[in-house]
Amino acid sequence: MAPMARSVGERVVRAGAEGSLRIGELAERTGASPRSLRYYEQQGLLRADRDTNGYRRYGLDAPATVGRIRELLATGLNTDAIRELLPCAQGGPGLVFCDRSCSAVERQMAQLDAEIAELARRREALATYAHVMRQRRDEDRALAAMALRSA
Amino acid sequence: MAPMARSVGERVVRAGAEGSLRIGELAERTGASPRSLRYYEQQGLLRADRDTNGYRRYGLDAPATVGRIRELLATGLNTDAIRELLPCAQGGPGLVFCDRSCSAVERQMAQLDAEIAELARRREALATYAHVMRQRRDEDRALAAMALRSA
DNA sequence: TTGACGTCTGACACCGGTGTCAGAGTCAAG
């Protein structure tokens, strides 16, 4: 096997430890692919201990954490933002973190508002185009009908 | 110079022909970079003849065409969609094209509506998170204040 | 022992318009 990178703070546990999950089991419970779980770990969103054989070993709280990660991803937050606010969303280490997390969420909401406004602007611009083009189409239809009648 | 790919239907004109533009001039007039103009051509949105030396030579209608391309890009349409509806937007070859173009624009508007709805959904999901997290933050603040008073 | 399956790491692809670079050709001005 290729040498395995080790993260700071992870523990190496007995293989087959009770009350813990391997990556396939966690994937099955959460609906996330193993690929995604490894990615979340790489991004610092999800902690995993290691078996003596190098396999990832997840605690029983992992499914809930993965659920939160995926909820937040589904809101359009990227992994940087999620890393910032996950400690508070988990019931984290108190005031400072929650303060920063609230700010992060509010920034993201403001950005979503801006994106919605931008899409609305695009929609209106497109509606103007549609109007012109429908007119042209209908003129062409009228011309075709006239040509048909005179023939 | 590297060998130059030739598109179908382009003409090779005298270098320095009057009433035409080289890529730098067109870029300056339209605000598009030369890189973008070459890309539009590659995507089949913009026609360019060639000088005997291989330089692109644009007709005097090119600035208007580039303007339309950039307007449509700014609405979020991709080059595939623009290729489909540009003939009609230019005052093109009649009924069939305009019919297809109208359909393309309406599809894009429907897709924009769907995207707006999706962003709104994300915003609401995020607002729920924000509510929970603000509560947690305020609880922490209250706890901190109590601890301060009792100390 | 062998085969099937799970897991490991690392790497590439995707989307799509644009920036940027490399290496080379063109051409007018000095």
Added chain:
DNA sequence: CTTGACTCTGACACCGGTGTCAGACGTCAA
């Protein structure tokens, strides 16, 4: 002839979560 400004083509990078593959190792049952 030299210099500098343009132009040519082709290629890589960007973003960011996910799919997928390759090559190797672990584990367990037949």
